[in-house]
Amino acid sequence: MSRQSMILAGFFFNPQGDHRLSWRHPRAPRHEFLDLDYYRRLASIAEGAKLDAIFIADHLGIWDTYGSGLTHYANPRLEPLSLVSALSAVVKDIGFLVTASTSYTEPFNTARMFASIDHISKGRVGWNVVTSALEEEAVNFGRDSNIDHATRYERANEFLDVVKSLWDSWEDDALVIDRSSGVFATRDHVHALNHHGKHFKVKGPLNVPRPPQGHPVIVQAGSSDAGKELAAAQADLHFAIVRSEQEGLAYRADINDRLAKYGRKAESLKLLPGILPIVASSTSEAQEKQAYLESLMLDEVAVDLLSSWAGTDLSIYPLDGPVPDLPEEASYNGWRTWLAIVRNEANKGLSIRQLARKIANTGSVPLVAGTPRQVADELEHWFVSGAADGFNLMFPLLPEDWENFMTQVVPELQRRGLFRTEYEPGTLRERLGLARPANRFSVR
Amino acid sequence: MSRQSMILAGFFFNPQGDHRLSWRHPRAPRHEFLDLDYYRRLASIAEGAKLDAIFIADHLGIWDTYGSGLTHYANPRLEPLSLVSALSAVVKDIGFLVTASTSYTEPFNTARMFASIDHISKGRVGWNVVTSALEEEAVNFGRDSNIDHATRYERANEFLDVVKSLWDSWEDDALVIDRSSGVFATRDHVHALNHHGKHFKVKGPLNVPRPPQGHPVIVQAGSSDAGKELAAAQADLHFAIVRSEQEGLAYRADINDRLAKYGRKAESLKLLPGILPIVASSTSEAQEKQAYLESLMLDEVAVDLLSSWAGTDLSIYPLDGPVPDLPEEASYNGWRTWLAIVRNEANKGLSIRQLARKIANTGSVPLVAGTPRQVADELEHWFVSGAADGFNLMFPLLPEDWENFMTQVVPELQRRGLFRTEYEPGTLRERLGLARPANRFSVR
Numbered sequence: 001m002s003r004q005s006m007i008l009a010g011f012f013f014n015p016q017g018d019h020r021l022s023w024r025h026p027r028a029p030r031h032e033f034l035d036l037d038y039y040r041r042l043a044s045i046a047e048g049a050k051l052d053a054i055f056i057a058d059h060l061g062i063w064d065t066y067g068s069g070l071t072h073y074a075n076p077r078l079e080p081l082s083l084v085s086a087l088s089a090v091v092k093d094i095g096f097l098v099t100a101s102t103s104y105t106e107p108f109n110t111a112r113m114f115a116s117i118d119h120i121s122k123g124r125v126g127w128n129v130v131t132s133a134l135e136e137e138a139v140n141f142g143r144d145s146n147i148d149h150a151t152r153y154e155r156a157n158e159f160l161d162v163v164k165s166l167w168d169s170w171e172d173d174a175l176v177i178d179r180s181s182g183v184f185a186t187r188d189h190v191h192a193l194n195h196h197g198k199h200f201k202v203k204g205p206l207n208v209p210r211p212p213q214g215h216p217v218i219v220q221a222g223s224s225d226a227g228k229e230l231a232a233a234q235a236d237l238h239f240a241i242v243r244s245e246q247e248g249l250a251y252r253a254d255i256n257d258r259l260a261k262y263g264r265k266a267e268s269l270k271l272l273p274g275i276l277p278i279v280a281s282s283t284s285e286a287q288e289k290q291a292y293l294e295s296l297m298l299d300e301v302a303v304d305l306l307s308s309w310a311g312t313d314l315s316i317y318p319l320d321g322p323v324p325d326l327p328e329e330a331s332y333n334g335w336r337t338w339l340a341i342v343r344n345e346a347n348k349g350l351s352i353r354q355l356a357r358k359i360a361n362t363g364s365v366p367l368v369a370g371t372p373r374q375v376a377d378e379l380e381h382w383f384v385s386g387a388a389d390g391f392n393l394m395f396p397l398l399p400e401d402w403e404n405f406m407t408q409v410v411p412e413l414q415r416r417g418l419f420r421t422e423y424e425p426g427t428l429r430e431r432l433g434l435a436r437p438a439n440r441f442s443v444r
Numbered sequence: 445m446s447r448q449s450m451i452l453a454g455f456f457f458n459p460q461g462d463h464r465l466s467w468r469h470p471r472a473p474r475h476e477f478l479d480l481d482y483y484r485r486l487a488s489i490a491e492g493a494k495l496d497a498i499f500i501a502d503h504l505g506i507w508d509t510y511g512s513g514l515t516h517y518a519n520p521r522l523e524p525l526s527l528v529s530a531l532s533a534v535v536k537d538i539g540f541l542v543t544a545s546t547s548y549t550e551p552f553n554t555a556r557m558f559a560s561i562d563h564i565s566k567g568r569v570g571w572n573v574v575t576s577a578l579e580e581e582a583v584n585f586g587r588d589s590n591i592d593h594a595t596r597y598e599r600a601n602e603f604l605d606v607v608k609s610l611w612d613s614w615e616d617d618a619l620v621i622d623r624s625s626g627v628f629a630t631r632d633h634v635h636a637l638n639h640h641g642k643h644f645k646v647k648g649p650l651n652v653p654r655p656p657q658g659h660p661v662i663v664q665a666g667s668s669d670a671g672k673e674l675a676a677a678q679a680d681l682h683f684a685i686v687r688s689e690q691e692g693l694a695y696r697a698d699i700n701d702r703l704a705k706y707g708r709k710a711e712s713l714k715l716l717p718g719i720l721p722i723v724a725s726s727t728s729e730a731q732e733k734q735a736y737l738e739s740l741m742l743d744e745v746a747v748d749l750l751s752s753w754a755g756t757d758l759s760i761y762p763l764d765g766p767v768p769d770l771p772e773e774a775s776y777n778g779w780r781t782w783l784a785i786v787r788n789e790a791n792k793g794l795s796i797r798q799l800a801r802k803i804a805n806t807g808s809v810p811l812v813a814g815t816p817r818q819v820a821d822e823l824e825h826w827f828v829s830g831a832a833d834g835f836n837l838m839f840p841l842l843p844e845d846w847e848n849f850m851t852q853v854v855p856e857l858q859r860r861g862l863f864r865t866e867y868e869p870g871t872l873r874e875r876l877g878l879a880r881p882a883n884r885f886s887v888r
Binding site: 021031088109266 | 521531628
């Protein structure tokens with residue numbers, strides 16, 4: 001199965017946009033971030049542009065590690081699985097990539113939720129597998145602190161094995177529903193797992209028939225070594241954090257080596273780097289838009305965000321002094337991808353304030369600002385060079401930047417033959433050019 | 445807050461109908477029980493009749509305790525929270541009462557899911573709190589066997605306390621979203637729980653603002669002593685299993701005594717007995733319909749169902765011999781409400797086959813069969829006498845019996861002034877005549 005055009009997913013974590021204080025923008029949503037209609041509009045616009053999917057990130061807690069979080073940060077958000085299930089009823093073609101944690105849910109419940117939404121949406125859902133790195137998440141689930149990094153990933157791997165087995169526990173043809181004989185299901189085609197591993201004991205079978213996609217699309221988003229390894233072992237899509245086309249090519253080569261270890265081909269794992277596009281009628285207008293957003297950032301929030309990502313309280317140091325030593329990644333239990341980004345920037349000799357504002361304003365992914373043609377040029381280069389199979393589009397300000405991209409950049413990509421102009425029939429998995437997984441229980 | 449007309453909820457567990465082998469009926473759904481459109485149609489018909497809510501029961505496993513389950517029973521079903529979230533996007537007025545387990549989920553996740561769906565549906569969701577009595581559920585969640593009955597209910601009580609506190613953790617006015625000052629939330633109006641109980645340790649706050657209803661409506665459905673106690677302590681609606689108007693009156697008096705212990709008024713807990721209505725143009729036609737459904741029952745399934753409910757494998761005894769001694773309720777870890785029903789019937793001297801077919805065919809609740817006027821008469825008696833605040837309508841065959849009731853019995857109840865003819869504005873809670881809960885963290 002192959003695919004000619006790039007993959008595009010519209011991403012959000014904060015429904016006000018990926019810039020951390022975009023909620024202050026005059027055209028950001030206020031309380032309507034709690035209304036289905038707000039998301040329906042985003043989804044409809046993206047579906048009008050024939051995007052592959054909407055990608056929703058998530059945390060299982062609020063961010064209040066440091067003082068400013070509760071007051072200044074847009075912490076609350078709708079639970080994404082319920083949101084996506086509702087959206088799938090009103091937006092008929094686009095796919096949905098949804099975050100759920102392997103650290104604080106049960107495999108049976110998570111397998112069932114995704115299987116159900118896959119049936120409800122007729123094969124349009126994917127699961128962004130995360131291990132939940134925040135202390136604020138751990139303390140909502142009976143713990144005093146975060147689970148250590150290695151254990152989280154070990155649990156994630158076993159969790160995925162159990163979930164995929166549960167999805168396979170009803171073979172595609174198990175449901176006979178023969179009224180006259182009274183046979184509802186062929187019992188030889190329904191399988192108990194009797195899984196008994198280090199982290200889970202699950203008998204099964206699931207009480208939902210096999211999802212239309214076989215397995216909902218699996219996304220993995222962590223760029224730590226353990227994250228890339230999990231992606232190579234288990235995922236269909238990898239949301240990568242790379243800062244240049246060159247880095248993307250190296251990243252792809254690294255991923256391909258890892259895939260080979262698991263007997264997988266390169267095309268079985270699609271690489272979607274995150275980018276932050278700002279579309280404007282001129283380069284200077286794009287810069288103005290970005291400068292305005294940056295003016296919304298508060299020093300206190302910037303330093304507290306940097307402290308969270310660095311795993312170190314930086315507010316106790318002089319604001320205009322140097323960044324102190326940071327924790328070692330190998331023994332760090334937080335989000336290692338972020339720590340690596342902070343360390344990389346800290347090595348450039350910025351003050352705490354400068355680094356905080358830089359990181360808090362731009363986040364972790366490359367900014368692509370310019371006219372529709374300039375943005376399309378950049379995406380084309382990455383795609384044609386093989387540095388990306390597509391992109392996870394992280395917009396600074398919603399809904400405006402989202403709408404601008406869908407109505408101005410996508411048509412340009414379509415004109416160049418780089419993106420679909422109509423949805424192909426079939427499931428999300430099929431459109432992504434991914435094979436339908438064989439059933440691990442099927443021996444016939 | 446009061447309410448003049450009866451409460452009506454359309455119930456299903458098996459989407460093919462409450463008769464355990466209704467899936468064999470020529471007019472039952474086949475594979476379309478996996479399609480959202482099937483449920484959308486049920487919901488639209490019920491909304492056309494101005495029903496209060498759709499009530500969806502659930503298990504976290506399949507029923508295969510005994511041999512026939514996997515082959516002959518309609519085990520798979522969609523996960524109800526995802527289903528209801530999708531339905532709420534396309535059906536705009538009716539409420540949804542949805543089952544979720546306190547034994548095999550985490551309070552943070554369950555609180556968040558219901559809070560989100562309450563926002564998405566604009567205040568139309570309720571939670572049917574169950575403790576999951578089946579062995580087949582326990583073994584999907586790391587256990588060898590079911591959690592003992594007392595512990596399940598103890599956990600349920602603490603679970604509900606935590607969930608309600610999480611719903612209250614953002615006060616109604618906490619979200620300021622003041623763009624110019626950069627204050628998103630008033631931190632004094634957002635509360636950590638720091639809950640540290642016997643079963644749970646949860647810091648909070650939730651990452652979803654307070655639900656529109658304050659608390660989604662709480663339903664409790666177990667009629668064991670512990671179940672009734674949980675209802676009196678925590679619930680807004682009680683789905684009661686009573687077999688006559690007389691029994692309903694006694695049940696109401698018992699519940700009122702329990703409510704008084706918790707300082708609650710009788711009207712704060714609505715009693716919805718389950719009934720099984722069959723509507724036909726004549727009594728004899730109703731009997732024919734019921735007889736046809738009963739002809740679909742298989743002896744093997746009937747005995748296995750009886751075995752499950754009795755907590756004893758009855759298939760090893762002669763089919764036409766007497767029912768052996770049954771387990772004692774006080775030490776029984778399964779579903780005690782069902783065991784009591786089986787014991788009550790077993791005392792009448794039926795053979796295993798007779799009892800199995802009787803129980804498997806009629807279930808646990810009274811059958812009300814007849815013309816629309818006869819069915820309306822029966823509901824009117826129960827309602828007017830105070831034996832019921834309304835009914836949980838369990839239809840033998842879906843969608844047919846559902847549609848017949850909505851289009852024939854409801855108009856008759858409306859003519860008699862016993863049921864609404866238009867939806868009142870407001871949330872599900874308001875329509876049910878229930879007060880909006882005070883916020884436990886609010887001291888102003």
